[in-house]
Amino acid sequence: MNWKRSLVAAAAVVPVVGLFYYGMGQDPKAIPSPLPGRPAPPFALNAMGTADTVRLADLKGQVVVLNFWASWCLACRSEHEVLREAAARYGPRGVRFYGVLYNDTPENGAAYIAEMGGQSYPTLLDPQTRTAIDYGLYGVPETFIIGPDGRVVYKQVGPVTPETFTRYVDPLLGKREAAR
């Protein structure tokens, strides 16, 4: 065996594996969204089961988590518990959570929430899917994290994980809490 040559050859492994490792962090199905970094499109929507209207403009200065879902969506079921826990953890720290019902009837939506054992935050109704269009929705679930300055910080396509929040919400809170 000629070990000197071996060592040189071994170096060739690095770029190949590096490329794949990078690729693993990317989602090829994710469609580039023009939204992150831009101001979140404004909305004024009726909260399901109430007469209240929620306006994004009123939420300025707060971190907002907007989760688009539907009762017919299986992936939404899998992320329901994650969202409930995240709302329990971040709610007290001033993060506002809202669901937005997508392409579904309020009756089905309410039945779904009852079936899943309730949800701690309100769901907004978007009857003309106007807000979904403004946010460039491709399907459900999709979740948007909006910073205190009203700009979209992150868009999650597919179900959220606890890491989604630790990675994108924590820094926003850190900045705000430090500023206080």
Added chain:
Amino acid sequence: MTRILGSTAIVVALALAVYGAVAAVVGVRRRDGALIRSSQAAAYANCGLLTLATLAMVYALLTHDFSISYVAQVGSRATPTFFTIISLWSALEGSILFWGFVLSVYTASVVYFTRGRLGSLGSYALATLHAVGIFFYLLLTGVANPFGAVFPVPADGPGPNPLLQNHPLMAVHPPFLYVGYVGMTVPFAFAIGALISGRLDDVWLKATRRWTMTAWIFLSLAIVAGMWWSYEVLGWGGYWAWDPVENASFMPWLTATAFLHSVMVQERRGMLRVWNLTLIIATFLLTILGTFLTRSGILSSVHAFANGPIGYYFLGFIALVLLVSLVLLAGRSAELKTAGHLDRLASREFTFLINNLLLSAFCFTVLLGTLFPLVAEAVRGVKVSVGGPFFNRMSLPIIVTLLFLLGVGPALPWRGAGADVLGRRLLPAAVAAGVVAALALALRVPSFYAVLAFAFAAFALVSNVQEFVTGARARMRAHGESAPRALLRLIGANRRRYGGYIAHLGVLAVATGIAASAAYRFEREVTLKPGQTVTVRGYTVRFDGLWAKDEPQRFVVGADIAALDARGRPYRTLTPRLNFYRNGGEPITTPAVRTRLDDDLYINLLAFERDGSSATVHVIVEPLVAWIWIGGLIVALGAAIGTIPTGARVRSRKVVRV
């Protein structure tokens, strides 16, 4: 119970694989025969254990045991039994289980057929096989555990992915692909064994030839079956779209095909030793890479499975295999200096050299095109996909040149021949090529490459058939045999060579089918009311109405379309369908295909009015498509003839020189 049986079998197999790998290496080092024999016993035991685990899973699927995670994921009481059984490979965990099963069978049979004959080379190869086994059994106990517990137990499951339960070819394509993929582990293990043990002569090649051939046959059949499946299910009338998953199965086939040719150069002339080792290592890596690409979610594809942490395991494994192989190859390269040298350019070995160059360039192109979106995103931050035109543009010149070589190769003797011999041998083939080319030009074949493909296919056909004719004639003269008998005896006496030529004929059929169906495709999309007709390329069809059918797992909407003869009378009803699966999004199409040797009439239902007042259909007429499937079978038949041992256990028989 089934769950515990299955998962215990896998855990024990993992432990035995670890033991087997270590015992084989330590056994060689210490020259301890007992240790090596225990490693061989571990291989047999693992074969039994993985068979048990696989049977347990099939049993769980059949009994709808939804307490097992894989069954809960792909099972459904509504799915027909046939598709329930084959849902074993319809999702990630099950297919890794099947992979492990196939690997354990290969490992055990390698031990059975080579035990005690190959010394340290064989033991290191066994250690490598065990090591590959460790990786897959590790996946099965962890990230890809099919025997996970589900509680509370669901009453029913969603059923397999609709695309995978819509056609019986799903019972053929995936298992054949795995048998082909996994089979490449055997020559790889022997190559690594040769590199570690330093026995760098032809021993590893000869010991693995049958395994490589078997794997190659299954891989070839799997690719053709996959094309056929696409054609029968995806509904666009094509069979190849350069999708990453298709490319993933094609790349190892290209390197393996190159290997099958270049080993002959090493056997005959002692050349290309580093190259052969590189090719077989590349083939194995490409099978793992293909699985990685499709299972990690790294590239988007119609066939991609959901992603998860499993991608990182595959990445780690690829890195390890690449590292070990490169270190060994580079370290041994000085000892692998070529023994022979090239005498003449007009020789058999030179055509093999060019054949290898082209096949590896082909593989490189496909690899580049497949991975380019990844590179572009890493380097320039843009999302791109490489279009089919790139692959077509790059591959067509390579394919027609390969067809040409396929005609030249058999006519050239080893060590070369003079121009006069060459001219005499290739004259009939050249005449045939000229006639076909003139004919194609006169008929205004629309594509330049199609003209070349037809001409070179004719060239190669005549050249290969000539080999049979010359050989059979010689036998008829020498032994006074009848023509068919002489032909059979000829093939039987020299199976490897004539099997190869038969495989060549199959390749020609495939190439002709592809060239003709791509160049002469006629199609129309049209909306018809009941009673209306449409004519495409001489075929007139009439829309007779829509129907619908409720089945347990799906809802089917079909159209009755009558094919009319010249007098306007229906002679056959075609029923393209749309299948709405209960668990899936997009409906899956079942185009109606009337296949004939000369052309295919292909009708796909695209859209319809809910009241049945009209249907939009895609009518396609393509010539010679059937020859692609027939050609695939001929290739496999030829290769199988070449694989069967000549006579009983005549191992180192001298092959008659040409």
Added chain:
Amino acid sequence: MNAKRLVLLVGAVLVLAGFGYLVYGGIGNNLVYFLTPSELKAKGAAAIDSPVRLGGMVVPGSVTWNAEAIDLRFRMTDGKGTIEVHARKAPPQMFRDGQGVVVEGKLTRAGIFDASNLMVKHSNEYRPPAPGHVPQEMYRSLVKEAGTS
């Protein structure tokens, strides 16, 4: 190194170089960029006639489908920009208002996107909407007609 070897080596290098050039040129000309309507619009005239894969959402109420002429027109949006799409193809079954779609084609001079291929954005994560889209309900009349229900 003898002369024959040198010739072979030079030949191999030339072949490789030519091949590399072919691959490079081939890829460059055949890249299909994945854009959203606003990104496509931002490219202006440069985007005209180059193949693009466009991802967006079907604007509700914008779809017109002429089955007789196999002519489909709709507007597609990403929330920032909207683009007119024209296809001489039947819409996929799941194609409808508000659906995420991916179309392949080219932007014409008239500013209309000429789509040669339509794909409904779906994956394992996206399950079909139930209300009003349950196929059994949709095509109940067909079942009755066929009498096989």
